[in-house]
Amino acid sequence: MKESKLFGIYAHPVHHSMSPLMHNTAFSYLELPYYYQAFDIPPEAIEQAIEAMRLLHIGGVNVSIPLKEKVLPLLDEVDAEARLIGAVNTIVREENGLLKGYNTDGAGYVQSLIAETGIVLSSTTALILGAGGAAKGIAVYLLKQGCSRIFVSNRNQEKAIELVRQLEAYIAENTLLGKVEALPWESVEEKLPAFSLLINTTPVGMWPKVEETPIQLELLAPNTIVSDIVYNPLKTAFLAEAERRGAKIHTGLGMFIYQGALAFELFTGQKAPIKQMKEAVLNHLQQGG
Structure with missing residues (x-):
């Protein structure tokens, strides 16, 4: 026993x-x-x-x-x-x-993203909101799986820049083809049409503050895949708004x-x-x- x-x-x-x-x-x-x-x-x-x-x-x-x-x-x-x-x-x-x-964050995320959305990462331009531990894990696995371009944005711009430096070193060491870039937080909403994958890795919208969203989605392009790693609630306010605007959503579950x-x-x-x-x-x- x-x-x-x-x-x-x-x-x-x-x-x-x-x-x-x-x-x-x-x-x-x-x-x-x-x-x-x-x-x-x-x-x-x-x-x-x-x-x-x-x-x-x-x-x-x-x-x-x-x-x-x-x-x-x-x-x-x-x-x-x-x-x-x-x-x-x-x-x-x-x-x-x-x-x-x-x-195990990044591997778990990418496995579920591909299984649930059918995304082709080699032709994907992704925007990651947040620059903490989950963002790092997700970015590394997106690059490992062939994601062509990743932008990182964080309220603290220095954290986003530092994450980009780390990812660039990883790309160079592993001879990967992906490109990464930091995007100022105040520029995110106007740049939304450029992204085919939008990922929220911040805790904004997590229970009990379920009405909060990290950014506004007025300029979100239809058919963008919008993902949120928050899983409680299952469909965050951020995902509900994205769905109303014609996006395919991927929950944190x-x-x-x-x-x-x-x-x-x-x-x-x-x-x-x-x-x-x-x-x-x-x-x-x-x-x-």
């Missing part, structure tokens, strides 16, 4: 997270004696939270806003791709007790499920029951959760 283990999520705030529902559903379905708990960890307490993983023998945690970049220097080892991205969303306690960081499934497999070494995980989250969201 397997040893009981505790897993969890570190985020701030964390009460909205459906990671416990998703992972506990998977544990139950596979009859694993594991439990997944949400932990509200303010940024100033992240060092103590990582130490708690060691002291309490926590098997692994997911890491969300605003901690994905702050945990890097606190870990014993960081996967090469997570180090490149500069953000960790999954920490695993290895058998030797060391803590290793991974990033797919990314959430797929990145969670990849994390689950790192935690357990077993294939994730994706169907059951998705059904549990979708049912909860449809019931107003």
Whole structure:
């Protein structure tokens, strides 16, 4: 019989997270004696939270806003791709007790984007709103999958410029063909017709402030694919407005499920029951959760 283990999520705030529902559903379905708990960890307490993983023998945690970049220097080892991205969303306690960081955000996002929209990335010009950990992971995987051009915009322009520098270095090191560029936040709305893919990686519109949107969409071109990584609510105000303007929308649920499934497999070494995980989250969201 397997040893009981505790897993969890570190985020701030964390009460909205459906990671416990998703992972506990998977544990139950596979009859694993594991439990997944949400932990509200303010940024100033992240060092103590990582130490708690060691002291309490926590098997692994997911890491969300605003901690994905702050945990890097606190870990014993960081996967090469997570180090490149500069953000960790999954920490695993290895058998030797060391803590290793991974990033499953980008892979989960691109898998769901292609599956749900049929997008051809080689002919796509993308605009990413935000320049944090999720934006980095998504941008790296878009480039890996052949996205031709990516623009990055952030309210703090310096963060967007820094992300572009990192992506340019990645392109050069891996002889990729994509191009990246920073776009000033105040120019985004007037430039919308130039983009075939628009991605919101900011938390704007997340429950409970569901009426908020990151930008206005008056100039959005019809048939643009508009994506939002926020998954609660399932259809954000941003996506609802995009849909009204003729866009094809891609919700954050797919990314959430797929990145969670990849994390689950790192935690357990077993294939994730994706169907059951998705059904549990979708049912909860449809019931107003």
